[in-house]
Amino acid sequence: MDIYDIIYDMNTKRGFTILEIIIVATFAGLLLLLFLVQKSNLDAMKRDDNRKTAINAMYYALEEDFYKDHGYYPEFISEDNLKVIDPSLWTDPDGHNLGDPASSYSYEAADCKNGKCQEYTLKARLEKEDTYTKYNRN
Numbered sequence: 001m002d003i004y005d006i007i008y009d010m011n012t013k014r015g016f017t018i019l020e021i022i023i024v025a026t027f028a029g030l031l032l033l034l035f036l037v038q039k040s041n042l043d044a045m046k047r048d049d050n051r052k053t054a055i056n057a058m059y060y061a062l063e064e065d066f067y068k069d070h071g072y073y074p075e076f077i078s079e080d081n082l083k084v085i086d087p088s089l090w091t092d093p094d095g096h097n098l099g100d101p102a103s104s105y106s107y108e109a110a111d112c113k114n115g116k117c118q119e120y121t122l123k124a125r126l127e128k129e130d131t132y133t134k135y136n137r138n
Contacts, residue, residue, distance in 0.1 A: 041128070044127040044128050045127075045128055047093040047127060048126040048127055048128055048129060048132075050093050051092060051093065051104060051105070051124040051125075051126060051132065052124065052126075052132050053089070054089040054090075054092070054105065054124065055105065055122050055123070055124045055132055055134055056134070057085050057086070057089050058077065058082065058085060058089070058098075058105075058107070058122055058134075059122055059134040061082045061084050061085050062074075062077065062082065062120065062122075062136070063136075063137050063138070065082070065084050066081065066082060067136075067137075067138055070116075072116040072117060072118065073109060073116075073117040073118065073119070073120045073136060074109065074115065074117065075109045075112050075115045075116075075117055076099070076107070076109070077098065077107050078090070078098070078099070090105075092104040092105050092124075104124055104125040104126075105122075105123070105124055106121075106122070106123045106124075107120060107121075107122055107123075108120060108121045108123075118136075119135070119136050120135070120136050121133060121134070121135055121136075122134040122135075
């Protein structure tokens with residue numbers, strides 16, 4: 001090895017150029033952004049599924065339990081008159097109970113006389129779909 005080889009080795013640069021680093025960082029940032037958007041969508045879909053589960057539980061409690069026992073629907077629903085429902089289902093994924101103005105759940109009774117109703121509508125406002133609605137069966 002002579003002096004020219006030593007000088008050449010000293011001048012040879014090792015590592016990445018700024019352009020290569022920028023390209024890799026941009027690509028990694030785009031992948032991270034895509035991941036976060038997809039995660040957000042999946043989380044919203046999971047919350048929507050939880051809302052549908054709660055509305056279905058209320059619906060079946062009203063139809064299979066309350067209506068069969070009483071022959072009418074209640075003017076208002078709560079843990080007191082639908083005891084067969086898991087108490088956690090009364091609270092929406094945002095932490096609001098049915099009946100709160102901010103709740104994504106709503107119960108609207110119709111054709112009522114003395115607290116005894118013949119019809120109702122149960123609704124859940126969803127994030128990724130239209131409002132989920134259940135009507136009385138009888």
